[in-house]
Amino acid sequence: MRNNSEKIFIAVAWPYVNGNLHVGHLAGYLLPADVFARYQRLRGRDVLMVSGSDCHGTPITVQADKEGKKPVEIVNEYHKRVVELFDLYDLTYNLYTKTTTENHKRVVHELFLELLKSGFIVKGVMKQYYSAKDNKFLPDRYVEGICPHCKAKEQRSDQCENCGRWLKDGELIDPVSKLSGESVELKDTEHYFLDFPKLENDLKRYLNGEFDENNEKKSKKEIWREWVFAEAFGWLSEGMEKRAITRDLDWSIVLPEKEIKELAKKGEILEDQVLANFEGKRIYVWFEAVTGYLSAPQEWNGLVQSDPAANDNKTVYKKTKERLFRYFKSQSKNWKDWWMNPNSKHYYFMGQDNLVFHTLMWPGQLIGANKGRKANEKYALPYNVVVNKFLNFNKAKFSKSRENIIDSREIAEEFGTDAVRYFILSNLPENKESNFIWERFVDVVNDELVANLGNFINRTLVFYDQKMMGKLESGEIEEVVKENIHSMIEKTGKYLEKVEFANAIYHGLMELARFANRYFNDKEIWSLIKTDKKAAENVMYNLLQLVEALRLIIRPFLPMAATKLSKILGREEMEHSASKDDWGFTEVKETKLTGKVELLFEKIDKELVLKDKTGK
RNA sequence: CGCGGGGUGGAGCAGUGGCAGCUCGUCAGGCUCAUAACCUGAAGGUCGUACGUUCGAAUCGUACCCCCGCAACCA
Numbered sequence: 272m273r274n275n276s277e278k279i280f281i282a283v284a285w286p287y288v289n290g291n292l293h294v295g296h297l298a299g300y301l302l303p304a305d306v307f308a309r310y311q312r313l314r315g316r317d318v319l320m321v322s323g324s325d326c327h328g329t330p331i332t333v334q335a336d337k338e339g340k341k342p343v344e345i346v347n348e349y350h351k352r353v354v355e356l357f358d359l360y361d362l363t364y365n366l367y368t369k370t371t372t373e374n375h376k377r378v379v380h381e382l383f384l385e386l387l388k389s390g391f392i393v394k395g396v397m398k399q400y401y402s403a404k405d406n407k408f409l410p411d412r413y414v415e416g417i418c419p420h421c422k423a424k425e426q427r428s429d430q431c432e433n434c435g436r437w438l439k440d441g442e443l444i445d446p447v448s449k450l451s452g453e454s455v456e457l458k459d460t461e462h463y464f465l466d467f468p469k470l471e472n473d474l475k476r477y478l479n480g481e482f483d484e485n486n487e488k489k490s491k492k493e494i495w496r497e498w499v500f501a502e503a504f505g506w507l508s509e510g511m512e513k514r515a516i517t518r519d520l521d522w523s524i525v526l527p528e529k530e531i532k533e534l535a536k537k538g539e540i541l542e543d544q545v546l547a548n549f550e551g552k553r554i555y556v557w558f559e560a561v562t563g564y565l566s567a568p569q570e571w572n573g574l575v576q577s578d579p580a581a582n583d584n585k586t587v588y589k590k591t592k593e594r595l596f597r598y599f600k601s602q603s604k605n606w607k608d609w610w611m612n613p614n615s616k617h618y619y620f621m622g623q624d625n626l627v628f629h630t631l632m633w634p635g636q637l638i639g640a641n642k643g644r645k646a647n648e649k650y651a652l653p654y655n656v657v658v659n660k661f662l663n664f665n666k667a668k669f670s671k672s673r674e675n676i677i678d679s680r681e682i683a684e685e686f687g688t689d690a691v692r693y694f695i696l697s698n699l700p701e702n703k704e705s706n707f708i709w710e711r712f713v714d715v716v717n718d719e720l721v722a723n724l725g726n727f728i729n730r731t732l733v734f735y736d737q738k739m740m741g742k743l744e745s746g747e748i749e750e751v752v753k754e755n756i757h758s759m760i761e762k763t764g765k766y767l768e769k770v771e772f773a774n775a776i777y778h779g780l781m782e783l784a785r786f787a788n789r790y791f792n793d794k795e796i797w798s799l800i801k802t803d804k805k806a807a808e809n810v811m812y813n814l815l816q817l818v819e820a821l822r823l824i825i826r827p828f829l830p831m832a833a834t835k836l837s838k839i840l841g842r843e844e845m846e847h848s849a850s851k852d853d854w855g856f857t858e859v860k861e862t863k864l865t866g867k868v869e870l871l872f873e874k875i876d877k878e879l880v881l882k883d884k885t886g887k
Numbered sequence: 888c889g890c891g892g893g894g895u896g897g898a899g900c901a902g903u904g905g906c907a908g909c910u911c912g913u914c915a916g917g918c919u920c921a922u923a924a925c926c927u928g929a930a931g932g933u934c935g936u937a938c939g940u941u942c943g944a945a946u947c948g949u950a951c952c953c954c955c956g957c958a959a960c961c962a
Binding site: 501670778 | 962
């Protein structure tokens with residue numbers, strides 16, 4: 272089934288599953304992506320949001336060595352925890368999967384072979400440390416020796432931590448394997464490389480918005496955050512080099528050796544494009560993980576096809592230890608509607624460490640693949656690459672080893688996900704780094720979320736319940752109230768379209784909450800009710816319209832509170848569906864309280880929390 | 888000269904040529920429906936430094952100082 276609503280693809284960075292996710296992950300990409308997705312769905316757009324666990328690469332094997340386990344055990348354990356965490360925060364992925372699936376491997380192989388055929392993947396030779404004792408090549412991380420500059424011992428092979436100097440291949444004195452302690456030697460090793468110099472010109476055109484596959488012809492300078500564009504442009508101007516896409520590893524996706532050899536036999540690639548030896552060669556994680564953006568939608572497609580409820584056009588949510596899967600009512604069931612549709616818009620969310628991979632490398636991979644694809648099967652390129660800087664803690668990076676960390680699950684269990692969402696979203700490191708400070712967290716939650724937004728809704732509903740029996744059937748909306756509601760909803764939406772979350776909160780959502788409190792005060796409904804009951808009822812009618820507007824506007828940001836409020840008001844949940852634009856205010860004539868009036872947000876005991884968290 | 892980002896009242900941030908703004912905090916007043924919440928008002932800044940361009944600079948140029956990211960278990 273097809274529908275005509277605008278297609279929005281939301282690609283969320285794939286976290287390494289070598290540990291638990293901390294608050295920095297939430298701020299970097301998880302929460303912004305979810306808010307954006309929820310908002311787009313409320314606008315009736317057909318959103319496909321995917322991500323998964325990045326299961327390969329050295330960080331995984333390092334963690335496995337540390338815990339004395341196999342990589343696959345590490346991956347399964349932490350993947351399961353990430354799935355639990357995302358379920359707890361109710362992040363609305365259509366699919367959260369992982370890179371160890373057969374589907375992913377198939378798609379990576381496909382992309383690899385396409386790039387090989389169109390000549391963007393070439394062979395090359397590099398030097399790598401080889402351990403005769405272990406009988407294999409070792410990643411830099413597994414080799415240490417003496418720094419030739421400062422003579423410090425036990426330094427890694429790429430940079431000396433002691434003097435900070437970069438080391439060239441072979442400069443390290445007496446290199447030894449960290450695994451066996453035996454000495455290692457530099458040896459030539461043959462690998463595949465992605466030929467970025469060949470893609471450079473197309474990437475320039477891509478940034479300038481001139482690219483064929485990009486319909487809008489708008490420079491990325493106008494769309495991306497200013498500093499994101501500047502950084503990407505800087506990298507590109509420096510000139511790009513060929514980059515290895517295979518490594519000598521044993522924990523990663525294997526090369527499609529058979530298919531490569533067949534292509535050579537059929538003459539579709541040159542004999543010279545075949546490696547002399549495939550032994551121990553695996554696909555480098557940076558090439559493979561981003562390909563998840565292409566493989567996950569296909570996995571989702573398969574799940575939708577085989578799900579009876581989805582085929583009945585019902586909203587589906589399924590959580591297993593393997594994945595999170597969702598289908599929203601009246602969504603398209605065909606992944607190609609997002610990927611092979613020049614009108615679909617692709618938004619990528621990530622932390623700044625991933626900037627180059629998503630602004631240049633991944634578009635390069637797609638552009639290369641598109642060269643060999645038919646006009647109607649070309650992949651859509653990233654429209655906006657939304658990058659956040661880092662959220663620091665105690666003026667330093669979050670760090671596992673230094674125990675400078677706040678666990679995402681723990682903070683949610685202690686304060687609730689809405690409080691965490693509100694604080695983080697209103698303090699995002701959108702243009703510069705920001706800091707997580709406990710005192711600020713408590714102040715922001717208490718003074719803004721609880722005292723302003725929460726208090727307005729509470730004082731209105733309590734008054735309504737106690738003084739008016741929670742029953743009112745009609746009234747007249749005041750022009751100024753209507754005006755404010757409409758302009759604040761519009762403003763919030765405008766900022767969200769531009770992926771400016773703090774602005775959306777402060778110049779939209781909270782502005783409306785402040786207006787509402789002012790209106791309550793100015794009308795003095797508590798005295799009015801004693802002198803003119805009819806007039807008081809009309810004021811209440813207006814207050815209830817404001818509550819209704821807030822119920823709508825908080826929905827993308829504070830989903831738990833929105834649901835709770837819907838229950839109290841006895842209103843239908845605003846349902847995510849890919850057809851109806853709900854982001855508009857409709858006056859509600861009648862409000863009957865069906866649930867008990869409860870607090871939406873709880874105040875935090877500042878003294879207690881500060882003592883607990885900082886010892887002060 | 889590796890590439891980038893940032894330095895604005897106590898805190899966090901907006902503002903890219905035209906009277907220096909927002910949220911929080913502080914102080915004073917008001918209100919009492921509400922989670923001691925809400926509303927009004929005030930104090931508080933020579934916009935990192937210096938020179939320059941301009942009728943006019945936080946905003947443009949040049950030089951300099953400081954902090955940070957990109958490369959290390961990390962987003």
